[in-house]
Amino acid sequence: MRNFFDEMHGADGHIRVAYADIAAWLAQTPAATLHAKREEAERLFRRIGITFAVYTEGGDTERLIPFDIIPRVLDAEEWAFLERGLKQRVTALNRFLADVYGPRDIVRAGKLTNEQIDAHPAYCEQMQGVTTPGGVYTHIAGIDLVRTGANEFYVLEDNCRTPSGVSYMLENRSVMMRLFPDLFARIGVEPVARYPQDLLRTLRSVAPTSDEEPCVVVLTPGQFNSAYYEHSFLADEMGVELVEGIDLVVRDKKVYMRTTGGLKRVHVIYRRIDDDFLDPMVFRPDSQLGAFGLMEAYRAGNVALANAPGAGIADDKAIYMHVPEMIRFYLGEEPLLNNVPTWDCANEGALAYVLDHLEELVVKETRGSGGYGMLVGPHSTKKTREAFAKKLRQNPSAYVAQPTLALSTCPTFVADGTAPRHVDLRPFVLSGADGIRIVPGGLTRVALNEGSLVVNSSQGGGTKDTWVLHTRQGGAK
Amino acid sequence: MLARAAESLFWLARYMERMDNLARLIEAAQSMAGVLSETEEWRSALTAAGVEELYDNVYDAVTPDSAARFLCSSPDNPSAIVTCLDFARINARAMRGALTRDMWEAVNQGWLESRQLGSEAFSPARLPDTLDWVRTISTRFSGAYQTTMLRNENYWFVRLGTFLERADNTARILDVKYHLLLPQESSGVGGMLDYYQWTSVLRAVSAVRAYQWVYREEVKPWNVAELLLLRPEMPRSLRACYDAITDCLDQIAAVHGGRRGECHRLAGAIASQLRYGRIGDIFQSGLHEHLTTQIERAAELGDQIAAHYMR
Numbered sequence: 201m202r203n204f205f206d207e208m209h210g211a212d213g214h215i216r217v218a219y220a221d222i223a224a225w226l227a228q229t230p231a232a233t234l235h236a237k238r239e240e241a242e243r244l245f246r247r248i249g250i251t252f253a254v255y256t257e258g259g260d261t262e263r264l265i266p267f268d269i270i271p272r273v274l275d276a277e278e279w280a281f282l283e284r285g286l287k288q289r290v291t292a293l294n295r296f297l298a299d300v301y302g303p304r305d306i307v308r309a310g311k312l313t314n315e316q317i318d319a320h321p322a323y324c325e326q327m328q329g330v331t332t333p334g335g336v337y338t339h340i341a342g343i344d345l346v347r348t349g350a351n352e353f354y355v356l357e358d359n360c361r362t363p364s365g366v367s368y369m370l371e372n373r374s375v376m377m378r379l380f381p382d383l384f385a386r387i388g389v390e391p392v393a394r395y396p397q398d399l400l401r402t403l404r405s406v407a408p409t410s411d412e413e414p415c416v417v418v419l420t421p422g423q424f425n426s427a428y429y430e431h432s433f434l435a436d437e438m439g440v441e442l443v444e445g446i447d448l449v450v451r452d453k454k455v456y457m458r459t460t461g462g463l464k465r466v467h468v469i470y471r472r473i474d475d476d477f478l479d480p481m482v483f484r485p486d487s488q489l490g491a492f493g494l495m496e497a498y499r500a501g502n503v504a505l506a507n508a509p510g511a512g513i514a515d516d517k518a519i520y521m522h523v524p525e526m527i528r529f530y531l532g533e534e535p536l537l538n539n540v541p542t543w544d545c546a547n548e549g550a551l552a553y554v555l556d557h558l559e560e561l562v563v564k565e566t567r568g569s570g571g572y573g574m575l576v577g578p579h580s581t582k583k584t585r586e587a588f589a590k591k592l593r594q595n596p597s598a599y600v601a602q603p604t605l606a607l608s609t610c611p612t613f614v615a616d617g618t619a620p621r622h623v624d625l626r627p628f629v630l631s632g633a634d635g636i637r638i639v640p641g642g643l644t645r646v647a648l649n650e651g652s653l654v655v656n657s658s659q660g661g662g663t664k665d666t667w668v669l670h671t672r673q674g675g676a677k
Numbered sequence: 678m679l680a681r682a683a684e685s686l687f688w689l690a691r692y693m694e695r696m697d698n699l700a701r702l703i704e705a706a707q708s709m710a711g712v713l714s715e716t717e718e719w720r721s722a723l724t725a726a727g728v729e730e731l732y733d734n735v736y737d738a739v740t741p742d743s744a745a746r747f748l749c750s751s752p753d754n755p756s757a758i759v760t761c762l763d764f765a766r767i768n769a770r771a772m773r774g775a776l777t778r779d780m781w782e783a784v785n786q787g788w789l790e791s792r793q794l795g796s797e798a799f800s801p802a803r804l805p806d807t808l809d810w811v812r813t814i815s816t817r818f819s820g821a822y823q824t825t826m827l828r829n830e831n832y833w834f835v836r837l838g839t840f841l842e843r844a845d846n847t848a849r850i851l852d853v854k855y856h857l858l859l860p861q862e863s864s865g866v867g868g869m870l871d872y873y874q875w876t877s878v879l880r881a882v883s884a885v886r887a888y889q890w891v892y893r894e895e896v897k898p899w900n901v902a903e904l905l906l907l908r909p910e911m912p913r914s915l916r917a918c919y920d921a922i923t924d925c926l927d928q929i930a931a932v933h934g935g936r937r938g939e940c941h942r943l944a945g946a947i948a949s950q951l952r953y954g955r956i957g958d959i960f961q962s963g964l965h966e967h968l969t970t971q972i973e974r975a976a977e978l979g980d981q982i983a984a985h986y987m988r
Binding site: 246247248418422423429433435460 | 682786929
């Protein structure tokens, strides 16, 4: 058994200061009370209707993501460090996207080739030469972080397209405040409720100049999408319309929505549909989810899209390896947040190494998501490794490999009491023409199965409320 | 607001109201058991709900048990109570952002509970409790929208759906029972059986007490008809419904700078006919004809509203 850093007990078994109040609360609270609170939490989530759809055969398509009532805590100093690192990283990612779709300085500098960019599936040709307000392409980014020690954080993955999960961050907090008002009265926790207003400000900051008050909408694929709850939640919290493709119409390169009073101009679209579905005129012709002519309106600067089409080229697992270099290249700074060492299997030497060390590595599909199609070496059998090696040899450029990280654990309420479970963290970084905003915290995902390192909700993952403590807040009495 | 949102809110309210009216109708049918022919009573409930033909396709005979189940939960009935709740939730979910949280919770909670109902919930013994539960859900929903919605277009479309559906339901119930209310040639008026029959009409729209408060005399058929057609203080009367409908349409028109269309004209015409109508005249020209016209015009008004605001 490997040694994992436990965020409550630290490396030496002493309760860390940030967790002092939580530890005391856990010690005082009878298990029966915690059980009752957990059941109450589940009832609340069901009633509010925070469900997600799972694509499996048969059964109930609306499920709850399990919620753990023990919060995950970060102190003010840890958060300040993460915040600096996140701002730096997302600034560099936006500079990279502006460069890819603009002058391509990074190619001239010899760090990437034109082929690497142009042949990339997430590269969007229609975006070449399009400049965006504030040079922002990924307005809403979700950066997945893991922790391996008291001061060791790694970026596992950047999500620059349409990252989801922020509604869980907000609802987890409101459920926790309802269940444990006394804890919030005692412990100073940074609020997260301003996220929707921050998001609205960010979106408005990139609106095309116009005489009218900018009209922002959220574009959803509809109620059968797995993240529909989040789409409607955000639209509601921002006080803007939640539209579907059929509500939009493009006339004279301007976008309008159909209202009870006729057509109304739309200036900013927070789109939660994939690039391919945005505009049947230039992308998938069979798409009913977008609006015909949308890209023309966008290229004419009459409507803003967040995130920009083609932003996905910055979050691909093969491009990921180059992010530290991007930070140095565009910002002239040393990266604050570590990358996980990554072997690109397209490279022959790397492939040989990966094949030799399958037992200790995590191998992922470059285009995969949701934790599907990956091999977790230490948890694999000889048979699965052999099968995987075969796939790997057939199509090496579809895979990257990383060492199995010793993900930190947090106390989690499980069937037989409180036990450590592995966690990650997805903070949400908002970039507008007027700067970057990050609410303190993010979505903590927890692998509920003992020993599991996979936190994805589709594979036994749950969530926790994430607490960032106020400055000068000790906790220990 | 989005045209699609107006449509979803309008239909959400209609399905919630329809469900509520069905519960009252079934309750009235059940409460007449032992007084009248059960078959007769349940058949008229099926007719009022507009599903008599569908029912006959599935069953050979009308029994209280099968009729109640058909009206409450049969998959063969597209306007069963449980199905109304399904449709209400689909509309609510499609436009969640246009609903307040309290409204959504009222619909979603009801829907979740409906999925826990076993088939014994519709057995004669349990039916009264189940119908109470249905009315709790619709009351919760209307309470939620009355107390939490901004008085903007969203609200007026919800209200519009509620009252158009209610007007339609009241007209249908009256129409099914209209023969009971016609002046009798023979002198049987005033018998115990008549009293129960007229009361059954009132019961189906929860107006037994209201009748007493308004008329303070024994139940008479023309009073019953007047109460349900023309009295403004009776919340399920056509008059009250159309007063509310014209008000909603006026409010919506005001949002759009006074722009009006055929739906406004039609609603106004129906409302003023009810406002200035006399029950004696209605009986003279034919109660059934009057009600048939009302049902047709409610459908026409629904189409006109959709044409003006929802495309």
